[in-house]
Amino acid sequence: MVDINLKKKEGKRNYLVFRESEINGNEGGDALMSLFWIVIRQLAEIEATMATSKKVITREEWEKKLNDVMIRKEDMNKLVMNFLVTEGYVDAAEKFRMESGTEPDIDLATITDRMAVKKAVQCGNVEDAIEKVNDLNPEILDTNPQLFFHLQQQRLIELIRNGKVEEALEFAQEELAPRGEENQSFLEELEKTVALLAFEDVSNCPVGDLLDISQRLKTASEVNAAILTSQSHEKDPKLPSLLKMLIWAQSQLDEKAAYPRINDLSTATLEDPAV
Amino acid sequence: MPTATSTTATATNTSTTATSGILHRLFSTDQDVKLKALRQLKNQIIGNRTKKLSFLKLGAVPSVAAILAEAVLADDGDRNNSFNKNVIVQSAAVLGSFACGFDAGVQAVLAAGAFPDLLRLLSNLDEKVVDAGARSVKMIYQSKLAPKYDFLQEKNMEFLLSLLNSESETVSGLGASIITHSCKTSVEQKILFDAGVLKKLSSLLEGSLSQKDSSLESLATIFKDNPEVVLKFVGSESGRALSSIIELVKDKFARTRLLASLCLIVIRNTSPCYLQDIAVKTKLVNTLLELLGDPGQVGDEASFALSSLIVQKEDMQKLAFENNAIDKLYCHLQKDSLNPRRFEGILLALADMCSKLECCRSRFLSSQVLNSVVDAVAHDSADVRSAACICFKSVARSIQNLSAGSFLTEAVVIPLVRVLDDPSTSVQVAALGVISNIVVDFTARRSIFIKCGGVKQLVQLSKSMDAAIRLNALWALRNLMFQAESKCKEGVFMELTASLLASLICDPEPFVQEQALALVRNLVDGCISSVEYVFAEDGIILDAVGRQLQSALKAEIGIQGMYVLSNVATGEEFHKEAVLNQLIPHAETGSQAYIIKFLQSNDSRLRTAAVWTVVNLTNSLSPGAVDRLEILRGAGIVSQINNMQNDPCLDVKLRVKTALGQFKTLDTCLSHTFLWRLPLAGYITLLSFFFAIKAV
Numbered sequence: 001m002v003d004i005n006l007k008k009k010e011g012k013r014n015y016l017v018f019r020e021s022e023i024n025g026n027e028g029g030d031a032l033m034s035l036f037w038i039v040i041r042q043l044a045e046i047e048a049t050m051a052t053s054k055k056v057i058t059r060e061e062w063e064k065k066l067n068d069v070m071i072r073k074e075d076m077n078k079l080v081m082n083f084l085v086t087e088g089y090v091d092a093a094e095k096f097r098m099e100s101g102t103e104p105d106i107d108l109a110t111i112t113d114r115m116a117v118k119k120a121v122q123c124g125n126v127e128d129a130i131e132k133v134n135d136l137n138p139e140i141l142d143t144n145p146q147l148f149f150h151l152q153q154q155r156l157i158e159l160i161r162n163g164k165v166e167e168a169l170e171f172a173q174e175e176l177a178p179r180g181e182e183n184q185s186f187l188e189e190l191e192k193t194v195a196l197l198a199f200e201d202v203s204n205c206p207v208g209d210l211l212d213i214s215q216r217l218k219t220a221s222e223v224n225a226a227i228l229t230s231q232s233h234e235k236d237p238k239l240p241s242l243l244k245m246l247i248w249a250q251s252q253l254d255e256k257a258a259y260p261r262i263n264d265l266s267t268a269t270l271e272d273p274a275v
Numbered sequence: 276m277p278t279a280t281s282t283t284a285t286a287t288n289t290s291t292t293a294t295s296g297i298l299h300r301l302f303s304t305d306q307d308v309k310l311k312a313l314r315q316l317k318n319q320i321i322g323n324r325t326k327k328l329s330f331l332k333l334g335a336v337p338s339v340a341a342i343l344a345e346a347v348l349a350d351d352g353d354r355n356n357s358f359n360k361n362v363i364v365q366s367a368a369v370l371g372s373f374a375c376g377f378d379a380g381v382q383a384v385l386a387a388g389a390f391p392d393l394l395r396l397l398s399n400l401d402e403k404v405v406d407a408g409a410r411s412v413k414m415i416y417q418s419k420l421a422p423k424y425d426f427l428q429e430k431n432m433e434f435l436l437s438l439l440n441s442e443s444e445t446v447s448g449l450g451a452s453i454i455t456h457s458c459k460t461s462v463e464q465k466i467l468f469d470a471g472v473l474k475k476l477s478s479l480l481e482g483s484l485s486q487k488d489s490s491l492e493s494l495a496t497i498f499k500d501n502p503e504v505v506l507k508f509v510g511s512e513s514g515r516a517l518s519s520i521i522e523l524v525k526d527k528f529a530r531t532r533l534l535a536s537l538c539l540i541v542i543r544n545t546s547p548c549y550l551q552d553i554a555v556k557t558k559l560v561n562t563l564l565e566l567l568g569d570p571g572q573v574g575d576e577a578s579f580a581l582s583s584l585i586v587q588k589e590d591m592q593k594l595a596f597e598n599n600a601i602d603k604l605y606c607h608l609q610k611d612s613l614n615p616r617r618f619e620g621i622l623l624a625l626a627d628m629c630s631k632l633e634c635c636r637s638r639f640l641s642s643q644v645l646n647s648v649v650d651a652v653a654h655d656s657a658d659v660r661s662a663a664c665i666c667f668k669s670v671a672r673s674i675q676n677l678s679a680g681s682f683l684t685e686a687v688v689i690p691l692v693r694v695l696d697d698p699s700t701s702v703q704v705a706a707l708g709v710i711s712n713i714v715v716d717f718t719a720r721r722s723i724f725i726k727c728g729g730v731k732q733l734v735q736l737s738k739s740m741d742a743a744i745r746l747n748a749l750w751a752l753r754n755l756m757f758q759a760e761s762k763c764k765e766g767v768f769m770e771l772t773a774s775l776l777a778s779l780i781c782d783p784e785p786f787v788q789e790q791a792l793a794l795v796r797n798l799v800d801g802c803i804s805s806v807e808y809v810f811a812e813d814g815i816i817l818d819a820v821g822r823q824l825q826s827a828l829k830a831e832i833g834i835q836g837m838y839v840l841s842n843v844a845t846g847e848e849f850h851k852e853a854v855l856n857q858l859i860p861h862a863e864t865g866s867q868a869y870i871i872k873f874l875q876s877n878d879s880r881l882r883t884a885a886v887w888t889v890v891n892l893t894n895s896l897s898p899g900a901v902d903r904l905e906i907l908r909g910a911g912i913v914s915q916i917n918n919m920q921n922d923p924c925l926d927v928k929l930r931v932k933t934a935l936g937q938f939k940t941l942d943t944c945l946s947h948t949f950l951w952r953l954p955l956a957g958y959i960t961l962l963s964f965f966f967a968i969k970a971v
Contacts, residue, residue, distance in 0.1 A: 131318050138368045139410060141322040142375040146571070148322035178325040184612045232444065232483030234527075 036242070038065050039249040043256060057259040059272055077102040079238060086228065086237040088115045106233055110136075114227045121220040126155040133223065140230050147226050149179050149186050153193055154219045157210055160196050168197065294329060301338050306358065313342070313365040321372050331383055336373055340387035342366045347392050354400065364407040367393060371411030374418065381418040390415065390422070397438070397446065409445040416452040424457035432470050439475045444485050451476065451489035455496045464501045473497065473508055477516035484528060491523065491534035495541045505546045517542075521555060524562050529573045532562055533580060540584045553594075559584060560595045564603045567621070578604070578620030582627045589631050600628055601638045608647050615656035622651060622662035626669040636673040640681065645670070652690045652706070657699040664694070664705030671712035682713040683720040688727045695732040700741055707736070707747035714755040721755060721763050730755070734770045742784045749779065749790035756797035764798060764805055773811040780819040785829050792820065792835035799842045806846035809839070814853065817843070821857035824869055830878040837873060837884035844891035848899050851892055855903055858888070859910050868910045875915070879924035886930040889916060895940040904941050913938060 042057070042065075081102045084093040090111040093104055113136050120129035130151055133140055141148045152175050159168035172194055180187035192207050199205035209215065225235035243265060250261060260270035297319070300312035316335065320327045330336075343366040349359050370389050373380035384390065393415075396408025415421045425431050438450030454472065458464060467473070476497075479490035498505050509517050523535035536559055543550045550556065563584065566577035581600070585591040607613075608621050625644065629635045639645070648670075651663035671682055691713075694706045710733070714724055724730070733755075736748035752771070756764060779791035795816060799806050809816040824836040844854045858870050873885040889912060893900050907913050916935065922928045 130321075131314075134318055134321050134368070137410075138317065138321055138372055139375070139414075142372055145322065175323070178323075182324070184614070229484070232485055 036245050036249050038069060039246075039253050041065075042259070043249075043253055055257040056273060057257055059260045059270065062260045062270065074102070079242075081105075083237040083239045085111060086234065088118065088224070090115060106231060110231060114224060117227065118220045118224050121151075121154065121223055122216055124158045124161070124216065126151055126158055126219075129223065130155075133227065136227065137230050140226050144226055145179070145183065146186075147222055149176070149183075149189070150219050150222055152176055152179065153189060154216065156193055157196070157215065160193075160202075161211055165197060294333065298330075298333055298335055298338065301335075301342065306362075309342070310358070310362055310365060313339070313362065313369060317365060317369045317372060320369070324377060327373055327377050327380055331373065331379060336370070336380070336383035336389075337387040339366050339369045339373075340384070340389035340392070343370065343389055343392050347395060350399070360401055360404055363396065363399075363404050367396060367404075367407040367411045371407070371414045374411065374414040376417075378418055378420055381415055381420045384415065385420065385422070397449075402443070406443060406445050409443065409449045413445070413449040413452045416449070416456045419456075421456055424453050426458065426463050426466055432466070436470065436472070436475070439472065439479075444483055447479060447482075448485050448489040451479070451486075451493040454493040455489070458493075458496045461501050461503075464497050464499075464504050467497055468504050468507060473504075473511075473516075477519070480516070480519050480523065484531065487523065487526070487531050488528075488534055491520070491531070491538045494520070495534075495538040498538070498541045498545055500545055502546045505542055505549070509542070509546075509549055517549075521558075524558055529566060529569045529571075533566055533573050533577060536562055536566075536584075537580050540580060544583065556591065556594055557598065560591070560598050560600070564595075564598065564600060567603065567607050575614065575617045575620060578607075578617070578624040581624045582620070585624075586627045587630075592628055592630070592632050592635060595628060596632065596635050596638070601625070601635055601644075602642070604628070605639075605642050605644045605647075608644065615654075615659050618651065618654070619656070619658045619662040622648065622659065622666040626662070626666040629666070629669040630672070633673060633675065636670050636676070639670055640673075640676060645687075649687055649690055652694050657697070657702050660694060660697065661699065661702045661705045664691075664702065664709050667691075668705065668708040668712055671709055677713070677715055680716060680720045683716055683723050685723060685727065687713070688724055688729065692724075692727045692729045692732055695729075695736060700744060703736065704743050704747050707733075707744070707751050711747065711751040711754045714751060715757055721759060724755070725763065725766060730767055730770050734767075734775070737771075737779060738775070742782075742787060745779070745782065745787050746784070746790055749787060749794055753790055753794040753797055756794060756800075758801070759797075761802060761805060764808075768798065768808055768811075773808070773816050777812075777815040777819040780816065780823055785832060788823055789829065789831045789835055792823065792832060792839055795820065796835055796838045796842060799839060803846050806843050806850050809843055810850075810853070817853060817857060824857070827869070830876060830881050833873050833876070833881045834878070834884045837870075837881070837888055841884060841888040841891050844888055848897060851897065851899065851903065854888070855892060855906060858892075859906060868912065870912060871910075871915055874912070874919065879922075879927055882919070882922065882924065882927045883930060886916065886919070886927060886934055890930055890934045890937065893934065893937045893941060895937050900937075901941050904938060 077096075077100045081093060081096060081100075081104050084096060085104050085106055085108075088111055090108055093108060093111070096102065097104060097108075113132065117129050117132045117136070120126070120132060130141065141151070156168055156172055156176060159171055172190065176186075176190050176193075180190045193210060195207050196202055196205070196210060199208075202208050202211055228235045246262070246265075253259060254261075258273035260273055262268050263271055297312050297316050300308050301316070303309050303312065316330065316339070320330060343363065346359050346362045346366065349356065350363060353359065370384050370393065374384050390412075393408050393412050396404050397412070399405050399408065416424075424435070426435070435450055435453060438453070439447050441447045441450070454467065454476075458467060473494070476490045476494050479486040482490070494508075498508065520535050520538050523531055524539065526532050526535065539550055539555070539559060560581075563577050563581040566573055567581075568574060569577065581595070585595055604621050604625050608618075608625075613621075625639065625648075629639055645667075648663050648666050651659055652667070654660050654663065671677065676682065691706055691709055695703060695710075697703050697706065710724075710729065714721060714729075730752075733748045733752050736744050737752065739745050739748065752767065756767065759767075776791065776795060780788060780795070782788050782791065795809065798808055809820070820836050820839050823832060824840075827833045827836065840854045840857060843850050859868050870885050870888070873881050876882055876885075889907065892907070893904050904913070916931055916938075919927065919931045920935070922931060
């Protein structure tokens with residue numbers, strides 16, 4: 001939860017309590033938030049003065065406001081560390097820890113294990129990935145039928161990709177068919193996957209996208225998320241959701257005022273308001 | 276298709292060979308081979324129910340249990356053997372997976388005697404061993420087959436606290452799971468509270484995701500139906516722990532939100548004085564409505580949680596209604612391929628929404644929900660069919676729509692009559708519940724129900740071996756008879772027969788007796804010709820009623836029976852005499868007439884019914900009234916009624932006044948002229964004679 005104080009023009013103090021589920025819990029999220037808060041604050045100010053026409057805020061005014069916001073360096077670092085850890089950049093996280101002194105909120109060794117699983121799926125070694133997940137924590141696949149099905153489905157896809165038709169059929173019958181009986185939506189997905197076998201030219205068939213590399217990435221990220229959740233860690237880094245909030249806040253403010261906007265998120269440069 | 280067949284055959288063969296191969300290698304003397312086989316077995320069964328079952332049948336569990344036992348012993352001898360530790364970890368994981376979500380597996384693990392060995396792992400020095408052991412024991416404790424943990428033993432409580440205090444998430448989670456599984460009685464709840472478990476669990480609310488979740492579940496278990504513990508919890512640290520549960524309703528993880536909501540619902544239902552804050556209530560309702568959208572288990576359970584929040588609580592139903600609960604539930608109901616559990620939950624939540632408030636029912640009926648519900652009556656899953664009926668019943672409580680005859684259409688009645696044949700008793704009972712409601716009809720559309728074969732079915736079910744079905748079938752027939760036209764009554768009576776009715780009146784189950792009597796009461800209500808029904812087959816029905824009244828233990832039976840007699844007593848002289856004969860036995864055995872007992876009953880409804888009968892018997896317009904009054908006086912009934920002039924119940928008092936008035940008239944009548952004594956029937960005969968002459 002984030003509480004901030006708003007100063008209004010009259011000098012009255014107003015207490016705004018804001019809650020956003022995605023930024024809940026960790027103070028690391030506060031850093032980039034400040035920009036977001038400026039926008040929110042501006043919004044509140046404008047609403048308070050009941051401006052009838054669009055207010056124009058010059059670059060100087062805006063930069064002054066930005067400079068007034070204190071951002072703790074530690075918070076900024078936490079945000080970066082959160083990103084590195086969640087995305088699994090273990091070497092970078094290690095370096096960053098040494099350089100900035102920021103402690104990761106998770107044991108870095110577990111990241112290595114998680115990345116090994118993710119990589120195995122990305123390379124098509126699904127069986128290997130399954131064994132690694134089970135070594136890490138047998139509960140993950142035992143209590144997550146959907147993930148288990150998707151991994152098995154990916155295994156089937158790899159068999160088909162490698163032209164092992166008989167093995168693929170056997171595997172579908174042995175391992176996947178019983179799952180389909182347990183769950184209607186699994187059955188539909190299974191039918192779609194087996195349909196790959198019916199086409200001579202799989203690259204040009206309606207279910208061909210299953211063979212696409214993006215399917216592997218999808219499965220890999222699902223496993224990654226499940227492992228993170230089992231370690232009581234959030235499955236998504238905070239940074240992207242902060243950027244989403246920034247975009248939301250800017251578009252809200254657009255209706256009320258002209259101000260130096262950030263249009264290019266990769267450079268984060270303020271652009272002069274069009275008057 | 277010869278090729279396809281052969282492929283299948285090969286597939287089965289290879290897999291059987293692979294399966295037995297693994298089991299074979301478990302017994303290898305080569306430790307490496309053994310360990311590999313364990314790992315392979317683990318990877319085969321995890322997430323795969325079918326494989327669990329086939330390995331279970333091949334006796335894998337006792338083999339793995341034996342390996343674990345051996346390795347645990349070896350570990351006692353040599354604590355630094357890391358290879359042996361790995362064997363322990365792998366075999367514990369295998370046993371844990373067998374026990375995961377699979378009751379047959381739990382049973383096998385317990386039967387193989389592995390449970391004590393798994394428990395011993397918790398005190399091992401190696402973190403990985405502890406973790407593997409805790410995970411497996413937790414799996415067992417998530418099944419209802421797990422042995423009950425005895426909190427009353429001091430050393431057990433110490434052990435539990437040590438688990439809860441553990442640094443390891445898995446171990447503290449296990450502690451919470453044990454509580455959730457084994458804490459059942461208020462004594463156990465109290466002793467856990469006294470041992471400081473609640474404080475520990477509250478601190479876990481600040482912990483990791485899994486700690487929060489398992490703590491919320493255990494807290495709910497300790498609170499359930501125990502206002503004393505809830506009071507102490509809410510009061511402690513000025514409600515800080517309670518506020519943190521309220522905070523968790525807004526948690527970012529769906530499962531945590533659900534568990535926190537469930538915990539608050541338990542507190543509310545246990546001690547209704549708490550959580551009356553409108554903001555909290557609204558938050559709960561909205562959270563649960565939003566969780567309905569979760570694609571997984573959380574979404575399945577959200578509707579059940581919503582039900583427990585609103586059941587029997589009009590204020591909560593209203594609040595949910597104002598937050599568009601009906602529309603939202605309907606929206607989820609319309610989704611394709613709903614799994615049965617979710618379908619059932621949504622229907623039951625709709626049932627609870629519509630159980631009291633007319634606004635909910637009209638919202639329900641104005642959308643197309645009813646169609647979906649009627650379709651669900653024919654669903655594959657018995658739970659869904661039953662839930663659909665319960666939902667429909669709740670909606671069909673709407674007098675407004677019953678009056679409009681909205682429900683008696685072929686589209687509705689046909690599936691309902693069909694489901695009366697259902698193989699599941701609970702579905703049949705639920706369907707009878709709907710029918711009971713919809714046949715209360717004011718628009719003469721009962722014929723649709725009869726035309727669809729409904730009566731035949733109901734009569735058939737009234738002969739069921741299952742008392743609940745007999746009860747509900749009779750209930751439906753009773754409502755069908757409520758103010759029914761004589762043609763309808765005749766049809767039903769022909770189907771039922773006097774002898775069946777008489778035997779149902781004497782059913783071994785008092786609840787069935789009551790419904791049978793109520794059915795007869797409605798049957799003989801109304802015009803005089805319908806009174807004749809109880810005299811069919813030498814009056815066996817009336818005799819049965821008399822017998823039940825003689826021995827009635829429940830007030831309800833007395834009430835329904837007395838109203839039968841009361842209704843019959845509105846008939847002709849002959850009917851009145853028959854009632855009197857039932858009330859006052861011919862052979863004076865010296866015992867008191869049962870009506871005296873009823874007149875003295877504590878139940879005002881029973882007193883009313885009894886006085887009504889006397890009123891109908893002594894109606895001063897009938898010729899035999901004077902004589903009947905004498906008989907009643909002789910049996911001490913008149914003096915009893917005299918004593919009731921100041922009855923505390925207004926209804927009784929009013930009837931007593933009428934009765935006494937009639938007594939007075941009859942007493943004075945003795946000296947009156949011929950015309951006054953000429954009975955009503957006499958007038959009618961005279962009149963018809965007069966008209967007959969005119970017609971000629």
